[in-house]
Structure formats: structure tokens, C-alpha cells
Amino acid sequence: MVQVQARCKGVLSSGLVAKAKQWNRFIILEEAGLSNVEMRVNDEESPVTMTSTSSATRKTEDHAPALSSTAADLQSQNALLRAEIDDLATQLRMRHDEKAAASEEEVKRIVNSMPMLVWSAHPNGMVDFSSEKWLDYTGMTAETALGAGWLAAFHPDDVELSLRRWLGLMASGAVESAEVEVRVRRYDGQYRWFLVSAYAFKNGSGVIQRWFGSNIDIHDRKLAEDEVRRSEMCLSSAQRIGNVGSFSWSGGEDTLRCSEEFYRILGLEVGTSVTFGRILERVHPDGRFQVMSLRNQRFAKPHEHENRLIMKDGSEKCVLVKISRRESVGGAFAYHGAIADITEKRKSEDALAQARADLAAVAHAASMGEMAASIAHEVSQPLLGILTNAELALRKLSSENLRIDEASQAIRRVIRDANRASDVIRRLRDLYSRRGSAHEVVDLNDALHEVLDLSRSELKRERIAVSREPSLRAIQVKGDRIQLQQVMLNLLRNAIESLASTPEANRTILIRTYETAGQVTLLLEDSGKGFTPEDSRKLFDSFFSTKPGGMGIGLSISRSIIEAHRGVLWARNNDLGGATFGFDLRAATHTLTAGSGS
Structure with missing residues (x-):
């Protein structure tokens, strides 16, 4: 002054x-x-x-x-x-x-040092200043950027939007700021995303004197947002294809954050609030307590369980739920989980189990046909004894010199042979009857003895020498006795058929049973020709057979039965020729002394 x-x-x-x-x-x-x-x-x-x-x-x-x-x-x-x-x-x-x-130069220096592109405009929206960075970035001159010339630097698809927003801001007179995301052309012709912001400068009376604005480069952020959106879309598509939904909640909260597929699986409207109460409305009464116990459970490892849902139309869904817990900021715990709709899988498994049962029935019938001669021989022997002893008893009772003692002995032999025939018929009926699975403690040595009794005639006819090396104590497993005997019979018949081309003097089968570290093993070692490496990969496949006219279902069914008992069916070639087939099962929790009945 x-x-x-x-x-x-x-x-x-x-x-x-x-x-x-x-x-x-x-x-x-x-x-x-x-x-x-x-x-x-x-x-x-x-x-x-x-x-x-x-x-x-x-x-x-x-x-x-x-x-x-x-x-x-x-x-x-x-x-x-x-x-x-x-x-x-x-x-x-x-x-x-x-x-x-000097003051103007200082202002320009400050403006040009800012990381964003700065500009200003008259109250009517005509640009009157663009910073050096704005001009350097766009490659435009200060003169060409004046007025509405700056629109030439915007992407053609964004010009209409930008102009509409800018003119609307001028016309309102009340709005003091606005933002828009557009693509701005760089001097080399490449477009990058910018956040364009405009701010009104008013005098004391509230009248706009000028507009000031900035363009901030958000290209990297925009690409990251687009990548996140693509990832979310891919995740949503994958969840929809796999019938898997995701959910999460924080400890102490009652509301869950859920994916769209989660809503679809539970039959809920997308976007509505999901609480544990709403979930319990869908859960089968038998599984509700399990759901509530998971709400604040402190499980160290990921939890997994299956449950059933009751839908609005009364239908049921079977779901697999997996949940993990992680510690978040502040010491609170966050729970993340996935739910999979396995209804169709369960239906397929049930259908497969039924198909296997039907296939096993076919195998049973085929085995019955193949063993018809053995069955006839097993039954004909006691029947012939019954007939002979009955005729003898009749003669003794009809003769003039009545011999009650001899007649009584003959009648006792009749009863013995009748019981023998009855046992043969019972074992055959049990072996080939179609009934439900009944798990019990089974002594493999006793079960094997019955199978060998049924096959004795066939073994004798084929001139095969069978030797046994049973365990010194009872070999016991928990399972279905008849199904396990079916496996033994299939393995025995496989060994008999593999010896068909072997000289009679060399036809042998060794059967061993033993227990090691809680695992029970039964194996049959034959002196046949074994199998090729190519066949080893398909031995247990359905309808694969190395024998002419073979159905190829015996070993496949045997594998299904052993796997259902949580065991393993295996095969290997012997060093001196032939092959060994066997299975491993978990030993029963309690054992009986050797020689005791099952």
C-alpha cells in the first residue's frame, strides 16, 4: 500500500x-x-x-x-x-x-507441478486454460484446447456423454461439482481412463465466476476393477456350472454374505438378507442342531458334513457343506464356506449301486449254471446214500429174522445223508439268494471252508490239488458273509479256469489267510500262465475277460464288493509262473480263538 x-x-x-x-x-x-x-x-x-x-x-x-x-x-x-x-x-x-x-508464474509452476491434468473455464463452460501437463499428455496446443476444442482428445464413444454432463452442469446453476469417467487420448494415440472433475468458483453473491477442473489417470484402477468383475463373473459361472455356492460370516453375527448360487441352491430370492434363522427353515429337522452348532464353533481344521434341505415344493436336496475359520483383524474370527448341491450325485450313486446289485445277480446266475455239475454231484451223493440205506432198513424190517439194530443204523445213516444234502442246499441258497447286506463278524477260514466244500467236485474233476495255509488263529472281519463268500468263489473259479491249459500234474492252488498289523489278507496262488502287463490294467474292469466266452464280470463284481467293505482287491504275477489274486480287509475289533465258530 x-x-x-x-x-x-x-x-x-x-x-x-x-x-x-x-x-x-x-x-x-x-x-x-x-x-x-x-x-x-x-x-x-x-x-x-x-x-x-x-x-x-x-x-x-x-x-x-x-x-x-x-x-x-x-x-x-x-x-x-x-x-x-x-x-x-x-x-x-x-x-x-x-x-x-511473478505471482502468475508461481501459480503456473504450482499448477504444472500437480500430478493431475488441470484446466479452467468461463462460467459458460468454454475452456480458457489448460496446464502444461494437459497439453503435453494430449499433444494439443494451448490454442486448439480453448473453448470446446478439448473434446477432440476424448474417445469418440465418450464425447456425447461428456458433453451432455458438461452442458447439464452449466444449465443447472446450482450444482457446484461433477465427475465423469472417460477415455482421453494420449499424444501417441493410446487411450487411457481418466476421472474428470469440475468445481465451481463463486463470488460472495453465489454467482459462478469460473470453473476449475482436473483429470486424474485411473486407467490402472479401471483395469483392476474390470479384472475383478471378470473374475467375479468367472467365479459365478463356475459356481453355477458346478452347483457350488459360497458364503461367509463374522463371529457373533447372524447375517451371512452369500453368492448367487447359494441363493439358488437354498431357493431364496437373490439379494435378500440371509440369516441363520432363514437357513434353518430350509434344513431338514434332523440336521438343524448340526447347523446351529457350527455358528460359533472353534474348529481348528476345515469342517465338512452332509445335510438335507426341504424346498418350498416339498422336494429334498442333498448338500455337502465345507467351512473353515480364519482369524481377522482385531482378534475376531471370520468363517468362509462352500455348499454343493450333490442331489444328482447321490441319485447317480444309488442308481449305480442298484446296477451293481443287478449285475451281481447276473453273475450269481452265471455261476450257478457253471456249477450245475458240481451241485448235482454234491446233492446226488447224499441222495444215493439215503436211497441205499432206506432200502436196507426196509429189507431188515421185512425179513423173517427181524434185525432192529441193523435197521436202526441204516435209518441213522439216512438221517445223516439227508442233513448233508440239506446243508448243501442251504449253502447254495444262501450264496445265490438276493437279499440285503447284513454286516456281522465273519471268520474267513470258516467261510472259505464252505466255499471249498461247494467246489470240491469241480476241483476233483479238473484234477487240481488245493493246499491251505490257514492262520494259527481265527481270521475275522466285519462284513457280509455271503458277499465275501461270493468273492472267494469268484477268485477260486478264476484260478480253476487259469489252470485249464496247464498239465494235470502241475495244477495247484495254494490258499493262505493271515493277519498283519490289524489287516487281514486272503490270497489264492495258482500255477497257471498268469497275465500280461497289458491285461493287468484291465483285470478288474467290467466285461473284460481273457477267457474265450467269458463274461468278464466276476472280478469286477468282486472288486465292488471288497471296496464296499473298505478293502482292496489286488493281483500279481508269481516269480515262477502263475498268478496270485487276493484281498485285504480291516480286521474286526474283537477276535476269537483259533478253531472257534463264527
């Missing part, structure tokens, strides 16, 4: 007036005459002092004025003073311009 001080050292002549007038920061001093005037003009930065003096004698009432200078001298002094004042005003104006220019 410029200060002007005037001090009169004499008396002003009549009619002289001193005036000081300030306009902006310049001083215009208009005077009509001065006498002994001293003037100091002080600038805040560089004070300047100017002095002008003249002599005059003011006429008073008591004395006449004595003039020491003429009017011409006074005008000359005034002109000189005005020139000095004009020179001072010029210096001040130049200093003001320099300071204004």
Missing part, C-alpha cells in the same frame, strides 16, 4: 487546494498552488522521499502579503511536482506488474 503524507510548513495562498486521489495503487496529486509543502511517498518495500518548497507571504488582516515568487514560478514548481509524481506512479505500476507476473 502506498502512503502519502503532506505537511505545510507555511501558509497556503488564497484559493489553493490540496487533493490526494488513489486509484488502484497509483497516486494522482492535483494542486492549484503550494507554499512550503514537504511530501513523502513511502512504498512498503522501497520508501521514496520527495521535497518541494516555495516562498510566499500570506496577507493577513494586520499585514500586507509579501510575495517572494511570481505566479509563473509557482506553476513551474507545480508542473515539476506533477512530473515527479507521474514518474513515481510509473515506477509503482511497473513494480505492480512485475509482482503480478
